[in-house]
Amino acid sequence: FLQVILIAVLTIGLMQFTLRLGVQLPSLSTAKTSSWLLPLVFLFNLLPSNVPLAQADYPPETLLIELERRLLEPPLCTPDCVNINQVKIQLAQDRLILRLQVDSLAHSALPLPAQRQQWLPRLVVLDGKQVPSLF
DSSP states (O other), rough: OOOHHHHHHHHHHHHHHHHHHHHOOOOOHHHHHHHHHHHHHHHHHOOOOEEEEEEEOSSSSHHHHHHHHHHSSOOTTTSSSEEEEEEEEEEEEEEEEEEEEEEEEOOOOOSSSSSSBOOSSSEEETTTOOOOOOO
């Protein structure tokens, strides 16, 4: 952004300097002006600047390793993070309804009592909302 401002100031300064010398510049409304001014702007953009280059030395490798280790370590409650506290079984015509009260100390999965060749649940509800496809 600073380069753009400096280029604009330099361009205005050059235009004032040439006007003082008596050199007649074409009006700014013509296409010729933009055709000679545009390469000049690109030329000034190629000049080296004093802006330091971005360095990719942060975060350090040790910090990345530590964060990865913490992210992937199992919760402290493992393997007892999930408990089924209550099960209510209800038979209604051709349906078996199981209502499980499950408590969890960490985000985890709970295997349902189902097998693909024997029995699969038609509907699973979690916190009052239907859970999308399980299998």
